[in-house]
Amino acid sequence: MREHLTVYLTMIRAAVITRLQYRADFLMGILGVFILNAGTLGTTWVLLNRFHELNGWGFWEIVFLYNLWLLGHGIRAVFFRHVTNLEQFILDGTFDQLLTRPASPLVQFMGREIHYLGVGDVLLSALMIGLAYQNLALDWTWWMFLWFLLVALSSAAVELSLLLMLSCTAFFTTRSRALVDAATQFSWGVVQQYPIDMFNNVLRFVVTVALPFAFMNYYPSLLLLGKEGSDPFGYLTWFTPLVALFLLWLTARVWNFSIKRYQSTGS
Amino acid sequence: MSLFWTFSRQHFYKQSAYRLNFWLEMGGMFLQLYVVATLWNVLFTQTPTGFGSATLTQMITYAVLGILLGAVLSVDEGVHSYLQGQVRMGLITTDLMKPVDFLLHMLARDFGATVVRLSFYLLPPLVFAYLLFDLVLPVDAVQVVYFLIAVFQAWVILFFCNFLFGLISFKTLDLLGFIFTYYALIRFASGQIIPLWMYPDWMQPFLYALPFQSIFYTPIGLFTGVISGGQATTALWTQTAWMIGLFVAARFIWARIHRHLVVQGG
Numbered sequence: 001m002r003e004h005l006t007v008y009l010t011m012i013r014a015a016v017i018t019r020l021q022y023r024a025d026f027l028m029g030i031l032g033v034f035i036l037n038a039g040t041l042g043t044t045w046v047l048l049n050r051f052h053e054l055n056g057w058g059f060w061e062i063v064f065l066y067n068l069w070l071l072g073h074g075i076r077a078v079f080f081r082h083v084t085n086l087e088q089f090i091l092d093g094t095f096d097q098l099l100t101r102p103a104s105p106l107v108q109f110m111g112r113e114i115h116y117l118g119v120g121d122v123l124l125s126a127l128m129i130g131l132a133y134q135n136l137a138l139d140w141t142w143w144m145f146l147w148f149l150l151v152a153l154s155s156a157a158v159e160l161s162l163l164l165m166l167s168c169t170a171f172f173t174t175r176s177r178a179l180v181d182a183a184t185q186f187s188w189g190v191v192q193q194y195p196i197d198m199f200n201n202v203l204r205f206v207v208t209v210a211l212p213f214a215f216m217n218y219y220p221s222l223l224l225l226g227k228e229g230s231d232p233f234g235y236l237t238w239f240t241p242l243v244a245l246f247l248l249w250l251t252a253r254v255w256n257f258s259i260k261r262y263q264s265t266g267s
Numbered sequence: 268m269s270l271f272w273t274f275s276r277q278h279f280y281k282q283s284a285y286r287l288n289f290w291l292e293m294g295g296m297f298l299q300l301y302v303v304a305t306l307w308n309v310l311f312t313q314t315p316t317g318f319g320s321a322t323l324t325q326m327i328t329y330a331v332l333g334i335l336l337g338a339v340l341s342v343d344e345g346v347h348s349y350l351q352g353q354v355r356m357g358l359i360t361t362d363l364m365k366p367v368d369f370l371l372h373m374l375a376r377d378f379g380a381t382v383v384r385l386s387f388y389l390l391p392p393l394v395f396a397y398l399l400f401d402l403v404l405p406v407d408a409v410q411v412v413y414f415l416i417a418v419f420q421a422w423v424i425l426f427f428c429n430f431l432f433g434l435i436s437f438k439t440l441d442l443l444g445f446i447f448t449y450y451a452l453i454r455f456a457s458g459q460i461i462p463l464w465m466y467p468d469w470m471q472p473f474l475y476a477l478p479f480q481s482i483f484y485t486p487i488g489l490f491t492g493v494i495s496g497g498q499a500t501t502a503l504w505t506q507t508a509w510m511i512g513l514f515v516a517a518r519f520i521w522a523r524i525h526r527h528l529v530v531q532g533g
Contacts (some may be wrong), residue, residue, distance in 0.1 A: 032447030039451025046466050051310050051317050175287075182291040185298055194302065198309045203301070 003039070007103045011111030012079075019203045026116045033120030034227060041066065041128075044193070055198040061225055064132040067125040067225075069192040069217035072155025074121025076178070080160050081115040084180050087170040096264050106255055109257070144177070151220040154244035158215045159187070161247035171258040187213040197231050206234070274379025289387070296338060296392060296415040303330040303460070304400055315478065319464060325491045326462075328402045331393070332487045333459045336418070338388040339381060340425050340438030340482060342453050346373050346446065347433030347446075354436045363525075370430070370521060377426050403491055410489065413499055417486035425482050427513035428453075430521075437524050478513065481506045 019026075049060040057065070063122040082089075089109070098105045104132035132138075140148070148261065165181050170176035184204060190196065191213045196204055207214040220240045221227070307326045310317060350373075353359040366374060376452055396402065405411045432449055439445075454460070457479040466474060475482055485502045488494035494502050 033443075034419070035451050036447040039455045042451075042455050045471075046461055049467060050465050051314050054306075055309050057311070119281070144354055149533045178288045178291045182295055189295075189299060190302055194306065199302075199305055 004107045007107050008111040011108065012114060015114045019114060026119075029117050030120035030123070033117060034124055037070065037121075037124055037128075040193070046213060055195055056230060057195045058136075059222075060132045060135040061227075063128055064136070065195060065217050065221050066192055067128040067132065068151070068155065068221055069187075070121050070125035071129065071152050072159055072216045073192075074118045074125055075152065075156035076163075077118030077121060078114055078116075078162075080110060081118060082113045082168050083160065083164045083204060084111075084177070086164075086167040087174060087176045089244045090170050090174055090264075093264070103235075105150055105259060106252070117141075132239065138225070140224075148224060150241050151224070154241045155216040155220065157244040157248055158212065161244075161251040162187075162213065163250050164210060165247075168254050168258040171262040183211055185209050187216070189218060191218060208233070211249070215240050270372075270375045271378045274376050276379075278379045278383040292388075293392065294339075296334060296388070298394075299334050300331055300392075300396060300400075303334065306330075321462070321491075321493055322403075324401050324403050327400050328491045329462055329487055329493065330460075331400060331402060332490055333483060335389050335392055335396070336421075336486060337459050339384045340422060342425075342429075342438060342450055344380075345429040345433075346377050346426060347377065347429040347436070347471045349373075350430075350433035351436040363528075369525070370517060371451045373430060374426060377429075380423075381422055405490060407490070410492070410495075413503065414486060414490045416503060417489050417506065420503070420510055421482045421486050423510045423511060424478055424506060427510070427517050428478060428482075430517050431513070434520060434524055435529065445459060453479050453482070456480065457482050458487070462488070462491075476523045481509050509533065 033119075044062055044066070045059060046061065048054065052058070054062065063240075077158060086109070091228055095109075098108045101108065163184070166180045167176045169179055171173070190199070190203065191207050196214050196218050204214075206219075215236075219236045221237075222231060222234050223237040227238050304327050306321065307330055311323045311326070321329075350359070353362060363369060367375075397404075405414060416472065432445070434444055456474050456476070456477050459482075463471060463474055463480060463484050481502075485494065485506055489499055489502065
């Protein structure tokens with residue numbers, strides 16, 4: 001474990017140094033993230049300004065929901081944005097380099113890059129969650145703040161696990177992008193923007209069990225917003241960290257299973 | 268004209284090469300359709316008066332067309348992404364050397380891609396959506412003709428907007444950062460997702476003054492009957508005015524950039 005950590009930190013250090021070469025890009029990218037999300041939140045604001053609530057969720061509650069997703073996504077994107085590029089690593093043979101080195105390929109792959117766009121996501125979501133906290137007049141006890149931190153990390157872990165597992169199909173087919181893109185529609189297209197209690201049971205099942213993206217924001221929000229009584233499955237809110245741990249464990253299994261059957265593309 | 272169809276044929280072959288991608292994209296589109304239809308259903312049950320004079324079926328039709336037209340009149344991929352790629356790779360010289368007017372050449376390329384997307388992403392899903400959801404259809408031939416004219420003009424307007432936006436890459440070599448702003452602006456101001464009359468009153472004059480409402484709100488509004496009578500002809504003429512205005516702007520700005528263009532050996 002200690003050895004894995006050393007390898008990981010060394011790689012991250014190299015990645016940070018590489019990124020620091022492009023500072024103007026960094027600022028432009030962060031600004032872009034702010035504007036892009038302002039556009040989406042603006043649309044929600046227009047709707048809620050007219051209809052006041054969406055299936056029992058007010059504007060600031062939806063802001064909280066949206067930004068809890070963005071926080072988890074941002075944390076994931078800073079460190080693990082490249083996991084969905086596994087297919088590219090395999091196609092151009094970069095992945096085979098990792099296999100020849102005397103360290104775990106998983107650790108090497110994970111530490112390969114860091115990305116600055118995620119920093120914008122984290123900053124923006126922290127700001128917006130703070131605003132939502134004020135506007136909703138929430139009053140968390142001290143352990144709720146600790147729980148919130150745990151939830152944010154779990155949210156990142158849920159996204160990371162699901163994306164990496166889906167990307168592992170590239171070990172068999174060398175193509176995973178289209179599949180990942182289709183699956184993530186359930187994430188940014190459904191779970192991020194809407195409280196899932198407004199949808200039918202099929203879609204709820206998909207985002208709770210099949211592709212449990214709802215554990216990134218919907219279920220944890222129920223407790224943090226004091227809404228766990230409003231959903232018959234509200235008790236799932238307590239399971240967020242457990243779901244995250246389980247998914248991480250499952251991902252490690254899937255990775256090991258896939259890499260054993262991997263045949264290089266030879267390029 | 269044959270220039271235009273040559274590009275269509277090329278894009279058709281390209282599009283049919285990736286079948287799995289096509290079906291996954293189609294699935295994604297129907298997921299979006301379901302999500303937005305549910306959204307309007309929930310809001311209607313909650314506040315039936317919130318739609319103003321529009322009915323629930325009109326709103327669902329609006330949502331369906333918004334998503335399908337969004338896939339045809341693409342903001343992600345278009346002349347701007349093409350220009351950026353060519354400029355960055357230094358390949359733009361090959362486009363400039365061709366014995367065709369540059370703007371016309373770009374228009375023909377975009378036409379090809381759009382016609383192919385139209386036949387893949389608008390017509391079949393629209394038929395399928397009609398079977399799944401309760402939709403309103405145009406009541407007479409005039410409305411159909413208006414809709415078709417509006418879609419055509421919307422395409423031209425989007426093309427010029429994309430073109431003007433893509434010209435930024437001649438100055439900065441990159442569009443990242445700017446592209447987010449552009450997406451956000453079109454998403455918010457075009458009425459693709461939320462019809463313009465639902466925006467707060469103070470905001471509406473600004474939205475009507477921008478060209479983006481002509482891209483989505485006008486064709487969708489005409490199809491669903493939200494825009495009708497005298498408003499319909501005004502909306503179409505507004506589009507025409509934008510088409511001409513943006514064409515002149517594109518010509519003028521392109522001529523200036525072309526004159527000062529320096530291409531490094533690619």
